Amino acid sequence: MRAAVIPASDAPPVCRDHPDPAPRHGELLVEVLAAGLHHLTRAKANGSHYSSGGGYPLVPGVDGVVRDEEGNLRYVVMDDTPLGTFAERTLIDPRRSVILPGGIDPVRIAAAMNPAMSSWVALRRRVGFHAGRRVLVLGATGNAGRMAVQIAKLFGAAQVIAAGRDTTRLKALTALGADETITYDQIGRAADVDVVIDYVWGEPAAGAMIPLLTARADRTAPLDWIQIGSIAGATAPIPSAALRSARLQIVGSGIGSVPARDFLAELPELASAVATGAIDVRARAVPLAQVAQAWTAETDDRIVLVP
Ligand SMILES: NC(=O)c1ccc[n+]([C@@H]2O[C@H](COP(=O)([O-])OP(=O)(O)OC[C@H]3O[C@@H](n4cnc5c(N)ncnc54)[C@H](OP(=O)(O)O)[C@@H]3O)[C@@H](O)[C@H]2O)c1
Structure with a gap:
């Protein structure tokens, strides 16, 4: 079969012949229809993600839409394995998959599930969110951020404020449900939110904390800051006063802080929300043969490799 193969941690993938996989006990041999190229895909493949397995050569691909031998379409989250979804066929643990409704667009699902799931x-699963809460999304113009705006609204948020760097891209979020859009130097306007969904971390997140916390009408009101991505920096110089001057609670959400069974339990409802169009998706299908160019491409769309 054809597969994208990464020979070493610092090497880009090449599309080449690869031995066909043979299922062992409990595994399903499946045909891959579409697999998203996410930040996690690259980070796991180059060894920089905390969940990276470390062995090479490897076939990347952390998730995707596959067809099993009975003809069911499934969305699957791969376990740590050297054979991912960037291949014509792969092996899956069916317990880490969900059967998709008929008539879905595999590319749309493959593009959306990883950023939307965040x-x-x-x-x-990480905070006691309920309808009526006010939410601030940091890094709202990215794929995950755009979906966070929509999902917070879907869950009944009373107000969603979208924060980012680019005012033109921010403006487009109003059509997706953002009540207000702000740049990081205007963060005080989001002072009274209940939840922060943070995709940036680094300097922008650390720099936003004091202006946001000190402008709160009631500093004893809980503020749940959910750390999800670190696109602006792996570390953030958080002032100690941030943790004392207001009722700030910082929690993370990702593989490990949320058990795999909890992620899996949310998949059917999320897949259905994506399939029915409740969430707007930016997807670009690219043939698997073009994986090397796609790997380093800069685009606002989520690239989806199609074998
Ligand atoms: N924990 C999880 O479960 C999970 C799941 C999915 C994603 N993530 C993480 O979440 C982050 C965002 O993912 P994504 O899929 O939305 O990525 P994306 O589509 O590539 O978007 C990233 C956005 O970040 C902004 N950005 C880039 N560099 C920045 C900087 N130095 N300072 C401020 N903003 C910056 C850019 O917005 P502007 O240029 O418009 O400002 C860009 O639109 C990544 O770190 C990803 O690994 C985590």
């Missing part, structure tokens, strides 16, 4: 699971 806020969906964070709000459902």
Whole structure:
């Protein structure tokens, strides 16, 4: 079969022949229809993600839409394995998959599930979110941020404020449900939110804390800051006063802080929300043969490799 193969941690993937996989006990041999190229895909493949397995050569691909031998379409989250979804066929643990409704667009699902899952699971499993809460999204113009805006609204948020760097891209979020859009130097306007969904971390997140916390009408009101992505920096110089001057609670949401069973339990409802169009998705299908160019491409769309 054809597969994208990464020979070493610092090497880009090449599309080449690869031995066909043979299922062992409990595994399903499946045909891959579409697999998203996410930040997690690259980080796991180059060894920089905390959940990276470390062995090479490897076939990347952390999730995707596959067809099993009975003809069911499934969305699957791969376990740590050297054979991912960037291949014509792969092996899956069916317990880490969900059967999709008929008539779905595999590319749309493959593009959406990883970025959408980040806020969906964070709000459902990491904080006691309920309708009527006010939410601030940091890094709202990215794929995950755009979906966080929509998912917070879907879950009944009373107000969603979208924060980012680019005012033109921010403006487009109003059509997706953002009540207000702000740049990081205007963060005081989001002072009274209940939840922060943070995709940036680094300087922008640390720099936003004091202006946001000190402008709160009631500093004793709980503020749940959910750390999800670190696109602006892996570390953030958080002032100690931030943790004392207001009722700030910082929690993370990702593989490890949320058990795999909790992620999996949320998949059917999320897949259905994506399939029915409740969440707007930016997807671009690219043939698997073009994986090397796609790997380093800069685009606002989520690239989805199609074998
Ligand atoms: N924990 C989880 O479950 C989970 C799941 C999915 C994603 N993530 C993480 O979440 C982050 C965002 O993912 P994504 O899929 O939304 O990525 P994306 O589509 O590539 O968007 C990233 C956004 O970040 C902004 N950005 C980039 N560099 C920045 C900087 N130095 N300072 C401030 N903003 C910056 C850019 O917005 P502007 O240029 O418009 O400002 C860009 O639109 C990544 O770190 C990803 O790994 C985590």
